[in-house]
Amino acid sequence: MKPIFTLSALSAAMLLGQTQLAVAAEEKVERIEVTGSHIKRTDMEGPSPIQSISAGDLAATGSTDLIGALQKLPVSGAGTFSTQGNSSDDTANGGSSVALRGLGASSTLVLINGRRVAVSPFAKDIETSFVDLNTIPVSSVKRIDILKDGASATYGSDAVAGVINIILRNDIDGFELSGKVSDTADGGGEEQNFTLLWGSSTDKGQHNFALDYFKRGDVFYGDRDYTATADQRFRGGNNSLSSSGFPGSVEVVRGMLTDEQWARLPVTGTADDGTPIRQTIFADVWGNDTCPEEMIIGDICRYDYAPHMTLIPSTERVSFSYNGVQELTDGVEGFAEFAAQHASTFIQGAGSPSFTELTMMGDNPNHPLASDPSHFLHGVDISMRRRTVDIGNRKKDVDSEYYRAVIGARGNFKDWDWEVAYSTIRSSAVEKGFDGFPNKRLAQEAIDMGLWNPFEPSTNTAEGLAYFETTTTRYGSSTMQSVDGTISGELFELGAGYVSAAFGFESRREKIEDNPDSQYLRGEIFGTEATQANGDRDNTAVFAEFSVPVLDTLELQLAVRHEDYSDFGTTTDPKVAFRWAPVDSLVVRGSWGTAFRAPSLVQLHLGRTDESPSVIDKERCRQTGAEADCEPTEYTAVVAGNKELQPETSENYNLGVVWQATDDFSIGVDYWNYDQDDLIKKIGAQKLVDCCGTDPNLVVRAPMQGSTLGRILRINDTFVNIGGRDTDGFDLNLAYALTTQSMGEFKFTYNLTYALNFEEQSFESDDAGNTSIVVEDLNGEHEHPQYRWTAGVDWANNDWLATLNANYIDSYNDLADSDGNKFKIDSWTTFDATVSYIGFKDLTLTLGAANLFNEEAPFVPSDAMGIDAKTHSTLGRQAYFKFDYKF
Template identity: 80%
Template sequence: MKKTVLFTPNLLTYTTLALSVGFSATAYSASETKEVERIQVTGSHIKRTDMEGPSPVQSLSAADLAATGSTDLIGALQKLPVSGAGTFSTQGNSSDDTANGGSSVALRGLGASSTLVLINGRRVAVSPFAKDIETSFVDLNSIPMSSVKRVDILKDGASATYGSDAVAGVINIILRDDIDGFEVAAKTSTTADGGGDEQNLTLLWGSSSNTSKHNFSIDYYKRDAILNSQRSYTATADQRFRGGNNSLSSSGFPGSVEVTRAMLTDAQWAALPVSRIDPEGNPVRQTIFADVWGNDTCDESLIIGDICRYDYAPHSTLVPSTERISFNYNGSQEITDNIEGFAEFSAQHSSSFIEGAASPSFTELTMMGDNPNHPLFNDPSHFLHGVDISMRRRTVEIGNRQKDVDSEYYRAVLGARGSFSDWDWEVAYSAIRSSAVEKGVNGFPNIIRTQEAIDSGLWNPFEPSTNTEAALAYFETTTTRSGASTMQSIDGTISGELFELGDDMAAIAIGFEARNERIEDNPDAQFLRGEIFGTEATQANGERDNKAIFAELSLPVLETLELQLALRHENYSDFGSTTDPKVAFRWTPLDSLVVRGSWGTAFRAPSLVQLHLGRTDESPSVIDKERCRQTGAEADCEPTEYTAIVAGNPDLQPETSSNYNLGVIWQTTDNFSVGVDYWNYDQEDLIKKIGAQKLVDCCGSDQALVQRAPSQGGNLGRILVINDTFVNIGGRETDGFDLNLNYRLNTDNLGEFKFNYNLTYTLNFEEQSFESDKQGNTSIVAEDLNGEFQHPEFRWVAGVDWSNESWLANVGINYISGYNDLPDTNNDRFDIDSWTSIDTSVSYVGFDELTLTLGASNLTNEEPPQAPSDSFGVDSKTHSAIGRQAYFKLAYKF
């Protein structure tokens, strides 16, 4: 392969290299001549002789990842300051989640679907199951950390280089290609508060020569579940003991009886109790009643606001149990002096087990007034005698909802690269398939058969202790949801030097990419017929073709100034074409100083889920603020679960954005460097669900959007159904700066210390949203979310690495600033506190080829700060409720 001879490197080379991959222990002499292979760095198709280009790239080595104490990638990457709102792990997975077992990172808080994830510079198929119904993402759990050589994070828009989704930046995962021999590693960990024990076993082997590299890995990972009941602060949905909200479910056990005006005769309606008189003098009737009749009654402590409540928290998983086994191969073989072939193969099988509280129903089930099991059948004097009723209840009798999710992941890349004359070329074919089967194995009732069991008298929902196993078996069912995401692509690039410009050469890269993407997400026929309540499932089937051509030009316009120009044109089969440019520069006025900047446009194509999602039912908790103001009833003023219907929108257009970055890197001394970058993003035509709470707040009286029971006494009726969908709405603007400090200290007797500090400070995060006034006039308004829920103003990590002879140690401090919670009924916002956690480890390398490591994540076992708006009192997308996790690891090289 072609080499480039680099003479007399100057201090600037070391500056940029140090900031991208950390301080190196090797220093070149100014009189030395080094042969350096040109390499392709993240953010450019033109090969370079140094790691640092005009765009900001943060690199994390395998050692950096391991120092976080995490056994998987998401555990390490979610601690980065550049990770923001929209980052998610398996924490918080429950039976209601639509992407159980998945995880991803959202750079700059712009959403996981706006962060492009690559493996060795190439795209990866998205998960078959979207997160929160709408967010398509690459599941980072499909990539074992043992196979990772480093992770490059490009922290500006890169659609001109990589195409769709590279709005906020790029996470490029570089696989190991440096294994020579055999390595084995084992790790075990446990948590201080119970649950979440982990075991990890890794086998690595490979060979390396001048003509070939072959790297193999097998990785086994197992983690036990953590239940909400195992953490004192998440053990109940009634968070009033912490000063939070009462989020107990309105679907209780044995439940509540509910009636509407349409179900009753005039005489029956007039017989209902009057709860109050409205300002106009009209009586307001009580229409919901906790079950207090017969032998099986609602616990008095759970009757709140005339509703029988239920505490679902103790029955739900905080983190599901997971088991994964992965195989990876990454290699190359020289074919001729100027051509080599390369291949990458990956396969993974994973299983997750998720548990949630018993299935809730919200007035879906009814009972006729003459049913012998009617709770007031034998009390003709009661005002509900003979009245047709509906009910809010949970089918606790058939147990908690339990899901098994089995996933398969396969990836294959075959390609060749080489050189002719002064030009480099590369071409490759990729095929990726990610599939999953989600089975509801316990606790799921079929609505049709449940109603039949009520009508026939087989099942008595008001006296659950009297029911037989046969009655329960009649309406309990199992569910199946299967999905697959596939991608096939072929890509090619050619790059080389064009002409001499001053003392350097102008370089160019041109290339193409063609790919086909397909997604399938199919629940079973029961879901499609609307026969399953108490859980969420999506249905989406779509396919698209994409063709792209791109070019990139590097111009050394001055000895100290490099200019980068890039342009990419893409055509999509389902919405049209887009062209995105990028301009970047790197200026070195001094050997110790780099000034860099970039500007470009980016886009995100509507995901196949957002375009093709079928009708999907959610069960969001919503505060009916307008009805609360009218009635003042606790039942209206607390979060209550309702049915929300979501569907795809085939008329969506892509999101577009522009971004720019301006930074300075200063190597003040050989051992100290400072880097500062200002970044700015401006997005338009964001694709979003309006959201159940937003729809109720803005348009709660619009029956097309919020269906309600008939009004009574001038008060809005109770919410029945909320209709939501995806729309191109408004825009988003955010800006801030990153600060990076690195210092190295060598001592005579105490060893070497490396200090680092990495800060991301967000100045603004303004997002447009859909609002309406009291007269029903709708408009788009801008809201600055910076410092609001899940949008902390700043995050930083600081650390020190120490090495001395046979010992290595590190300490890392992770800090997330405080922010405001979501507004309550009175539009007041609770202050969510800042959070600091400490990770540390110590390793002994004095044995021949053996390394022993002892460490802990969240060493001081800091509890996550309280977030009252969350049902469990924890913002699980920003903070971790795992607690202290101590681990021991050994690694041996043969």
């Protein structure tokens, strides 16, 4: 069945000059390979649900990069991330990826022209391996096919939630020049994008080249009035000001004090067993440099890091690509793809925080109470919570290189089509911290020698600060080499037609390196996350697929794939699908299959990595009621890999119907269901504190004061196979075309993804501290809106074209606060619009705006800045002008 229309009005205009060429090409090719199958077909409509996005559809979103368009799709869910929110604490600065169905970016397989791509060398949030979509410029994309059911039987690991197959342009004949400039209504994020395309097409081959330049300015949290402070109480949110302030707080640890010194500390309450509870944190209010009064909250000197942090990093990318096919002999053609990119990204974070890493002896001349013998802290060895604002904000540059090459041949032998190819991909990055990074060992030496007085910053000299300020380097690379081959054709004839088959193999080697410099490895850099991971694996796969015409109206698809991994064993995954067309206007389709996701090399081989998450110590809060315990507070969390991990497994099925009601109207409905087991997860600092806050192996605390828990010192986290996940829902797709005599042509679309269920297993503990696995229903909860939809209209009349798209995200519940209450996060609707004029020969001019009405991201109290940057965008209205010229 053919869809009503496959190109938006805008894309039709952009490709107007190439229509005759495309028609000629279609006449030559009787069979094409469709995403989700290795068997060539004569039509695009197969047994599995596929959503195709044309180059014009991408342009209509107003996005200059792929993630800007893909994250608006209703099928994109929790785990999708763009470059926004990449602060200095992020571990994947400048990267972006999509998570279909909310099952995680690592469960969505990204292909280019049907082949795998190497993952980014730097994992997201330490744990998530992903293909960085920013390495693929929009100008090189012909269309994007999204396969919305499991596809491990066809493509192997990671195709759990589905597949995003990016098809590169192969239709350029001549030269095309385009440019786009944009700016935002609220400042920052300005963009420039210029592209030169050239190519040739003959009966013997096609050769396509692209040169692309992209630059975006940064946006700071301080550039948006609603994110300009981490104290969100003015909006009804949390006080998320950092507990590491400036000049900071004095903190004492029981093990550093004598009994007599401990007994002198102020008493703030009494434990259930009558034991006095001692105050252990004191804001610095002594001397000349004191903590501002408005920043003393709960006896802690706080710091507002929001104005100094990157919300969207600045980036500059230069990309080159080639995509070509050339006839070698009669019936045999060679093909090649090459892509290269250099990217530079700048990220800034607030001054580095310390959490008791630094100490000062009681006899140090710079001790804040050295001149007050009567004070209870006089002569007491102390630690501190403070930010090294003295040496400036943390600044990092990330320079990355990306290379991809594919060379192969395809042909026909006795009515069987064959194809073989070799691929090599390398993605590397160097992250340099060039300002604002302290070395812990040297900082301690500077304190001990009196070179640096952390409690009187105004007295410090440039020489003293330079003694412990350092630069950092982190190098990462991800490589993949693979050889693959397929052969497909017809086996024999049944009554309803020929049984077709495809057989193939793939041999792949992957390697990843993520190496911070020796200062990180020695634990000398505090307050900044860094990862270390080194690993490699070999994989060999064989697969088979059959298309069986059971009846004239019924097609059956059978597929199976067997994979052998060098680091955890073998797996075999089948898939069964059908396509039934009882009448010409109706198609019923369905699929069932199993899928798997191998543990990523990062999850297996990650070395010790320190995080600094904000956590509410809910149990201690219930005991003390102190503001310092009931508000988000940063703690050190130690994360490491686990070589005993087993792969995630899943079972999925899909059942749908597509009805071409009239020549102008079609409707499609698909029900989908995923059942995953052995999920690989980093449990998370907050979850560990909630479930296991009294387990000293997981949550290390200061000694108890009677029956009252001591303050958290460290949280130990790792990756585990834990429980499972069940989710199901349906997709609705509507399309309607209207042609009028005087007002032009209209094309209307509506796409909805509605989740009926999203259950996930996790840890929980009872009052006695016993832990168990329970099921949480996350549907409609934090980062999991129950449904999303987009609606659009394209209009064309003579020399004018226009598009208007609406994007809707449902409301959902925020995370529970310390009292167990959940805030309702508002739904969010934005509009994108374009107007184009094509009256000039070979020239198209476009004015457009993304988020036309500058709709502010909804308020999310649990987030430090009051926004959910993984679900909503803070860029605001982005107006742009674009031109496309062909010559």
